[in-house]
Amino acid sequence: MPDVGATGSGHPAKPISVDLCASDALVDGGAGLSFDVVYCARPARGFAVRFRGRVYAYLNQCRHVPIELDYQTNQFFDVSGNWLICATHGAMYAPETGACLGGPCRGGLAKIDVTEHAGRVRWHTAPNLFPAD
Numbered sequence: 809m810p811d812v813g814a815t816g817s818g819h820p821a822k823p824i825s826v827d828l829c830a831s832d833a834l835v836d837g838g839a840g841l842s843f844d845v846v847y848c849a850r851p852a853r854g855f856a857v858r859f860r861g862r863v864y865a866y867l868n869q870c871r872h873v874p875i876e877l878d879y880q881t882n883q884f885f886d887v888s889g890n891w892l893i894c895a896t897h898g899a900m901y902a903p904e905t906g907a908c909l910g911g912p913c914r915g916g917l918a919k920i921d922v923t924e925h926a927g928r929v930r931w932h933t934a935p936n937l938f939p940a941d
């Protein structure tokens with residue numbers, strides 16, 4: 809891990825990027841990838857998906873009940889491949905923004921910054937978001 813200065817919590821003071829996967833691991837409108845994070849000092853999961861060529865990532869936590877969206881591992885899209893869906897009660901979210909589009913969600917998904925370069929996808933830490941150790 810790069811030495812970018814540590815906070816009192818032991819986490820880097822400045823945002824860092826974390827290698828996630830090869831670009832072709834994310835299927836457009838299909839299988840995504842979930843990953844471990846620490847969010848607000850608690851263990852949590854994030855997930856990344858590809859939609860219309862671009863990669864997006866969110867905290868894997870529904871805005872209805874704070875549980876993970878995927879019932880089948882890494883499956884976040886509905887059957888149409890156009891919407892992210894929570895498998896528990898069917899809340900629907902926009903892949904590009906995480907906004908709630910229907911169902912019982914209250915608010916949108918928490919976004920995680922991602923970049924894609926040279927065939928690799930990386931996610932980026934935030935003041936309340938760190939890699940799991």
Ligand code: FES
Pocket residue numbers: 870871872873874875894895896897898899911912913
């Ligand atoms: S827990 Fe996601 S819709 Fe109810």
